[in-house]
Amino acid sequence: MTEQHPFMPRLEHAFSISIELSRPFWVKPTSRGETRAAIYASSGVVEGPRLNGRVIPMSGGDFPLTRANGVIDFDARYLLEADDGAIIYLENRGYRWARNTEIAEAMRRNEDTAFNDYYMRVTPKFDAPAGPHEWMSKHVFVGVAEKLPGANRIHYFVVL
Template sequence: MEPVLQTRYVFTITAHIGSVTSAGDIGTGVRRIIPITGGEVKGQDVNGQICAFGADFQIIRPNELIELEAKYAFATDDGAVIYVENRGIRCGPVELLQRLKRGEPVDPKLIYFRTVPKFETGSEKYRWLMESLFVGSAARHADRVVVDVHQVL
């Protein structure tokens, strides 16, 4: 019998983003920093507002493979603060990734964009976020990133 991996949808993160700052080609790719300016978290058990600080630190490899590392926090509707560290990759046809970089719309289904969010909080109610692994299926839009977060069971 083969092991089966199951997940459960828990919430959606909609992170509003600002203008890209580039540090240029660092030898292993182009370093970009994209500020996270706010947004929301919506789900059955977790709801809140993304704090207006944090950023996504990216390296764009020569083949347009993008490695992402976002660090930010959100405050739940009941007052807890949850820190998020979300690493992932985005890849797809080069011409579509270049359109995304220019802020042009691209069908999210045509781009592979997956993440592994990690959460930290002192809140007992949300401690379960630190006791499981999570995966995210994401979509990049001109002014926001939307991540559907699933708990690995």
């Protein structure tokens, strides 16, 4: 049995965001020969033990770059509104790639795929106002995402 590293971080589920997405707008190929998209956050719900609220519709979106090797490099920014009315800025960076070309094509067609058919992880940063949500601006998070037809669901874990 392998001994656990003494500095191994603990993760705690903080909340999940289910986000409905607009249709993509494409820049292809870009001057670098890759593909860029703009996909806006049309609506969404935030639910969890540490935060509940909504995604403010059309407050931002994702501007992913698709590399020649099929890896999608996320750069998403949008606003959340907590149930108490606090506005929280979210910046997500991360990657998605499919386990094979057939799955990549199904995802490109916006079809349902099994969670273990792809890798989709994000590293968010939050800018929250002083007060009850300030903890979000003081912690590191990781997000494990699900690609759904026309939507994403991201499960955020705070690193303790």
